[in-house]
Amino acid sequence: MASIIFDLDGTLVDSAPDIHAAVNLMLAEEGAAPMDLAQVCGFIGNGVPVLVQRVMQAHSWPAEDHPRLLSRFMTHYDAAPAELTRLYPGVAAALDRLAAAGHRFALCTNKPAATSQSILRHLSIAGHFPVIIGGDSLPQRKPDPAPLKAAFNALGGLAGWYIGDSEVDAETAQAAGAPLVLFTLGYRKTPVEEIPHAARFDSFDQLPALLERLVAE
Template identity: 35%
Template structure:
């Protein structure tokens, strides 16, 4: 076994922003709110999670309308329910993902996922995209008592896949992934095709990936 490649999910393997935004907008409509998030302009907010989307929408309410206390706690499970029922309407794997996974596997690498998405939703999405079987393990937001950027989920993802943390690296798209890699003592490659584009270089990752066809060569250099 050459090594282990650990992937984030949302914004890294798949562009999930449109379906996430749709779930938040469904909550706003149910309250009769004249606000909506945009699938393109608010994609980065979507990748920060359901609560971030709800707060962004609430913050755009004009006039004297006041939300009732606990609105976020009421809407968050509704958002998850809507999202779970419509999880892959617009979501697609990023270009080159499956071809890159093919080459990584042929080179002897083990693949795994470490995500802050709730486990049931992550399993459902990977199944819907037809790639769950490609990953030897998956650690989600609720698998352990802690989540990224705590290094323990990353380590668990590698170890449950039968790998060694010392012979692994993380592929991600956010500051959370950058911090996770630093905490785990591993290298990180951040994708530059997400909402931030090349601006993600501000996080000084060990590598930037502009397309998934760059990943196999990077893995060969880093893992052998």
């Protein structure tokens, strides 16, 4: 049995369409032109406050507008956080198989914890995640190692792996001294070879066997 900690956005779920929609609703209220999906995708990974900050920088808006725009974004996003969000193919089956093997799961994400819980419920996988460490659970957010360490501690300190998709996840795992298993089809911005990882996969159909091998080693 091992602890398996998952990132959310770009790892378990493709949430970019809902984030993109909320950004454009916020922009429309400000009388600004919409942004395309690829550009918004590039802003995902460091949490909602940083996402909104990057949108503001793209429009040269003053820093003092951040609290207002952050609140406006969250109002739109929380109204429909899973309308367009989908599990990546094979996620549900992989979680069922890993749970049957006795592994324990937690979520470690920079998304707010309540929003994350809502998405997991909507996608019918909340029962797999008794522990959720969100971007608002601690004073620190990834890539600080504190959230990932808290997730492992909440599962009893069992040795395990962090499953993530991005440079932020790799930095977090390194800082926490945890091996990263990299999902290659998420929101990373650099080549796979440049992201430190212990193992990688491009389909959740591969994950149970991959982790079985890593546990055996």
